[in-house]
Amino acid sequence: MRLSRAFLPVLKESPSDAQIVSHKLMLRAGLVRQTAAGIYAWLPLGFRVLKKIEQIVREEQDRAGSLEMLMPTIQSADLWRESGRYDAYGPEMLRIRDRHDREMLFGPTNEEMLTALFRDDVRSYRDLPRTLYHVQWKFRDEVRPRFGVMRGREFLMKDAYSFDLDEAGARQSYYTQLLAYLRTFQRLGIRAVPMKAASGPIGGDLSHEFIVLAPTGESEVFYDASYEEMDWSGSDLQYGDVAGLRALFDRIGQTYAATDETHDEARWSEVPATSQRTGRGIEVGHIFYFGTKYSDAMGLRVSGQDGGMVTPHMGSYGIGVSRLVGAIIEASHDDAGIIWPEAVAPWQVGIVTMRGDDAASQQAAGEMYTKLTAAGVETLYDDRDERGGAKLASMDLMGLPRQIIIGPRGLAAGTVELKDRRTGEKQELSIGSALARLTA
RNA sequence: CGGGGAGUGGCGCAGCCUGGUAGCGCGUCUGCUUUGGGAGCAGAGGGUCGCAGGUUCGAAUCCUGUCUCCCCGACCA
Numbered sequence: 001m002r003l004s005r006a007f008l009p010v011l012k013e014s015p016s017d018a019q020i021v022s023h024k025l026m027l028r029a030g031l032v033r034q035t036a037a038g039i040y041a042w043l044p045l046g047f048r049v050l051k052k053i054e055q056i057v058r059e060e061q062d063r064a065g066s067l068e069m070l071m072p073t074i075q076s077a078d079l080w081r082e083s084g085r086y087d088a089y090g091p092e093m094l095r096i097r098d099r100h101d102r103e104m105l106f107g108p109t110n111e112e113m114l115t116a117l118f119r120d121d122v123r124s125y126r127d128l129p130r131t132l133y134h135v136q137w138k139f140r141d142e143v144r145p146r147f148g149v150m151r152g153r154e155f156l157m158k159d160a161y162s163f164d165l166d167e168a169g170a171r172q173s174y175y176t177q178l179l180a181y182l183r184t185f186q187r188l189g190i191r192a193v194p195m196k197a198a199s200g201p202i203g204g205d206l207s208h209e210f211i212v213l214a215p216t217g218e219s220e221v222f223y224d225a226s227y228e229e230m231d232w233s234g235s236d237l238q239y240g241d242v243a244g245l246r247a248l249f250d251r252i253g254q255t256y257a258a259t260d261e262t263h264d265e266a267r268w269s270e271v272p273a274t275s276q277r278t279g280r281g282i283e284v285g286h287i288f289y290f291g292t293k294y295s296d297a298m299g300l301r302v303s304g305q306d307g308g309m310v311t312p313h314m315g316s317y318g319i320g321v322s323r324l325v326g327a328i329i330e331a332s333h334d335d336a337g338i339i340w341p342e343a344v345a346p347w348q349v350g351i352v353t354m355r356g357d358d359a360a361s362q363q364a365a366g367e368m369y370t371k372l373t374a375a376g377v378e379t380l381y382d383d384r385d386e387r388g389g390a391k392l393a394s395m396d397l398m399g400l401p402r403q404i405i406i407g408p409r410g411l412a413a414g415t416v417e418l419k420d421r422r423t424g425e426k427q428e429l430s431i432g433s434a435l436a437r438l439t440a
Numbered sequence: 441c442g443g444g445g446a447g448u449g450g451c452g453c454a455g456c457c458u459g460g461u462a463g464c465g466c467g468u469c470u471g472c473u474u475u476g477g478g479a480g481c482a483g484a485g486g487g488u489c490g491c492a493g494g495u496u497c498g499a500a501u502c503c504u505g506u507c508u509c510c511c512c513g514a515c516c517a
Contacts, residue, residue, distance in 0.1 A: 009450085011450090011452095011466095011467085012451080012452090012466060012467075012478070013452050013467090014451085015451065015452080016451090016452070016453090016510080017510060019510085019511080027451095036509090037508085092515085108517090138517080140516075140517080142516070143441065144511095144513095144514095144515080144516095146511085151516075157517060209517095283516090283517070284517080286517060318517055319517080321517095322517095323517065354475080354476045355475060356475085357475075358475095387474090387475060387477090387478075388475075389475090389477040389478055389479085390477090391477090391478090392477050392478085393477070394478080405476085405477095407476055408476085409476065410476090417476095
């Protein structure tokens with residue numbers, strides 16, 4: 001993308017509405033614009049990041065055997081009356097009426113809808129287990145939206161739902177999602193620690209929150225240092241490996257991690273002092289098993305192997321996709337701006353010319369842009385007629401992992417500068433070796 | 441939902457108390473000079489001051505109502 005043709009409105013000053021760093025940076029770098037309280041339009045830069053996160057989440061769900069589908073944003077109130085949640089949900093549910101005065105709602109989640117879909121088409125134990133998911137916009141009419149996209153009213157969420165014949169099967173589905181989550185967050189380039197949630201809807205040990213560690217997080221967290229050191233996503237572990245998944249789950253259960261809500265001083269004191277870590281965190285995912293709560297209420301039953309009827313056990317698994325954009329920025333930025341992890345960066349490389357009036361620089365920049373793009377490297381070329389310093393400042397703000405800086409001085413010596421956004425490290429390289437480095 | 445604050449060019453703000461027909465910085469546009477880490481000078485464009493009533497010769501300013509947004513708390517993927 002050539003910046004001269006892009007829609008990337010960058011601001012020097014933060015709008016006064018923004019309080020936390022990710023919100024300020026998202027506005028300044030032109031990722032989003034607010035259109036109403038807690039509702040945002042995603043501008044091209046922000047949308048690219050959102051799509052990248054969504055795609056990684058999708059790939060890891062698919063890899064774990066979940067089946068993607070798409071359910072509507074608007075749901076019928078009748079569906080929610082079946083589960084009893086229409087009255088129970090309260091004012092966070094956005095209720096609307098259509099032209100025939102039928103009661104509708106903008107979905108805050110999809111347990112009812114998918115349970116009904118499953119109920120209407122699944123008859124036999126042979127069709128279980130299944131895990132289905134979609135990535136869809138949700139709406140929760142928060143009393144007080146804040147922190148930009150981290151606590152918006154409209155948000156993009158991946159929600160998966162598992163159906164199993166019994167609790168043992170549901171546990172297996174749960175472990176599978178647990179591993180999928182570890183892998184997803186690892187690929188996103190952030191550290192997200194699984195923490196046992198306050199209590200699952202039906203109690204038990206099958207409910208975890210995934211917390212991104214960031215100094216500005218909403219809740220205080222306590223965890224064992226091995227969450228920073230070990231590779232929890234077990235690259236060798238297969239999804240069908242029942243014992244392996246169980247071992248992973250047990251290991252997580254034995255390794256302390258809790259938010260201030262669930263913090264247990266007695267267990268905490270058993271963690272060696274040298275391994276105790278405290279910090280703050282942002283919840284970006286939540287998985288839980290809820291048994292037959294919805295299948296019971298909504299009459300989902302299938303024929304069992306013995307000819308009797310079986311009520312499936314369910315679980316649901318959410319990841320806040322839009323919230324992750326803010327959470328990643330909270331976890332990865334500096335005074336100059338955003339520092340995108342490689343996997344979610346809107347572009348991998350940014351090209352800047354220091355002297356817009358230098359024909360040789362423009363020539364070199366244009367060629368590098370063409371070659372990188374042809375090689376499949378996502379590149380943003382700042383070809384605007386701006387001073388070098390201004391371009392570098394906005395490049396830092398936008399947070400692309402690597403910058404190529406081209407100027408007459410370097411070109412005279414046959415070199416360009418390759419800068420690493422995260423470390424700030426700069427290297428003078430020939431154009432050829434810079435290209436080789438970036439396309440490697 | 442309780443408490444507090446704010447709506448004035450794209451962004452950040454002043455003006456309001458003490459009514460007289462709108463200003464500053466940044467950004468935008470033009471020209472010239474510049475050019476290796478958010479340039480300088482000169483000029484220009486852009487706002488019926490959230491909206492609706494009211495008071496007044498006259499309202500950004502005073503009064504009433506209303507809408508929106510933000511902050512603190514309680515609540516949350």
